[in-house]
Amino acid sequence: MLPVLLTLALGAFLLIGGADLLVRGAARLAAAIGVSALVIGLTVVSFGTSAPELAVSVASSLRGDPDIALGNVVGSNIFNVLVILGISALIVPLAVAHQLVRLDVPLMLLVSVLAAAMAADGRVSRAEGALLFAGVIAYTLLAMRLGRRESAVVQAEYRELEAALVGEPARGWRALVLDGLMIVAGLALLVLGARWLVESAVAVARALAVSELVIGLTIVAAGTSLPEVATSVVAAVRGERDIAVGNVVGSNIFNLLAVLGLAALVSPAGMAVAPQALRVDLPVMIVATVACLPVVASGRRIDRWEGALLLLGYGLYLTHLVLAAGEHDSLPAYEWTVTRMVLPALMLAFAVPVFLQRTTDGRGETSDA
Numbered sequence: 052m053l054p055v056l057l058t059l060a061l062g063a064f065l066l067i068g069g070a071d072l073l074v075r076g077a078a079r080l081a082a083a084i085g086v087s088a089l090v091i092g093l094t095v096v097s098f099g100t101s102a103p104e105l106a107v108s109v110a111s112s113l114r115g116d117p118d119i120a121l122g123n124v125v126g127s128n129i130f131n132v133l134v135i136l137g138i139s140a141l142i143v144p145l146a147v148a149h150q151l152v153r154l155d156v157p158l159m160l161l162v163s164v165l166a167a168a169m170a171a172d173g174r175v176s177r178a179e180g181a182l183l184f185a186g187v188i189a190y191t192l193l194a195m196r197l198g199r200r201e202s203a204v205v206q207a208e209y210r211e212l213e214a215a216l217v218g219e220p221a222r223g224w225r226a227l228v229l230d231g232l233m234i235v236a237g238l239a240l241l242v243l244g245a246r247w248l249v250e251s252a253v254a255v256a257r258a259l260a261v262s263e264l265v266i267g268l269t270i271v272a273a274g275t276s277l278p279e280v281a282t283s284v285v286a287a288v289r290g291e292r293d294i295a296v297g298n299v300v301g302s303n304i305f306n307l308l309a310v311l312g313l314a315a316l317v318s319p320a321g322m323a324v325a326p327q328a329l330r331v332d333l334p335v336m337i338v339a340t341v342a343c344l345p346v347v348a349s350g351r352r353i354d355r356w357e358g359a360l361l362l363l364g365y366g367l368y369l370t371h372l373v374l375a376a377g378e379h380d381s382l383p384a385y386e387w388t389v390t391r392m393v394l395p396a397l398m399l400a401f402a403v404p405v406f407l408q409r410t411t412d413g414r415g416e417t418s419d420a
Contacts, residue, residue: 069240076233097301105310112314117323120314128303132339133365139287140358147347162307163340167333170324180315187308345401
């Protein structure tokens with residue numbers, strides 16, 4: 052066990068160091084080229100931290116392990132929303148940019164529903180994979196275009212924040228090269244650290260006879276999401292809240308469009324979808340994404356109590372996976388309790404603040420009139 056523990060410790064060290072480099076480089080690059088930290092978080096950072104998911108899912112699809120490939124994507128998206136946003140919000144309440152509420156989070160939900168619809172017949176075909184992959188190209192171009200059209204006032208606010216956090220950004224091509232090298236080095240450390248953690252964890256799980264789908268949904272999904280965890284947590288601590296939230300939303304969109312799309316595209320017969328994924332995991336992913344809408348819309352911030360509820364949601368999901376893997380007798384009663392009582396209560400808790408916010412805003416507008 053000693054080599055495994057050493058690998059885990061070294062992997063964690065690389066993750067933390069890589070995340071710090073990535074956040075610093077991304078913030079400085081955003082300030083230097085006049086693009087908001089949110090756009091950098093939605094594109095460069097989120098796509099970069101999703102590199103492990105891309106590598107694992109494509110390799111699994113080529114090996115003929117569709118359960119791990121699909122479980123990695125679906126499990127990562129569930130983990131990103133419920134755990135990463137939850138932990139980041141517990142550290143510091145997260146301010147949410149208007150673009151996320153208006154465009155990116157609804158788009159994340161739309162793409163989630165589209166992917167689930169494609170998988171409904173038990174397979175994501177190569178043509179459907181190509182369509183998903185084309186979507187990530189269109190999304191990237193749209194995000195960069197919107198970033199360039201931001202007002203001068205918003206740009207000035209971002210630059211003030213970034214100057215306070217990382218110093219006044221240097222200008223010129225040398226500064227851009229240095230920022231780019233910081234991003235590349237950070238991504239390399241993140242990918243290497245995540246790989247060491249995942250390989251050791253998967254080896255242990257397989258020795259314990261855990262199913263491939265469960266491994267993909269939990270260990271592989273959480274392991275390949277470690278770059279997002281490290282990046283969003285470090286960004287939250289450093290005050291780069293747009294990078295923290297944008298990283299999660301952008302990663303989820305990238306996972307569904309690019310990772311799932313490419314994994315289905317490279318497989319000769321497309322990607323098979325397990326019945327359990329259709330019955331439980333894809334619906335959970337959609338529910339978690341739906342929960343994001345009221346969370347980010349309630350005052351355009353994610354408070355600590357909302358972060359705690361997101362973590363509770365992941366705990367419920369993980370408990371279901373454990374009971375299902377062991378075919379426990381209490382599974383039917385647990386499913387009934389969660390779906391009929393717990394989930395409606397959680398959704399109500401997320402929705403009430405949005406309703407109160409809109410009611411208050413409506414009264415304020417009436418008074419002003």
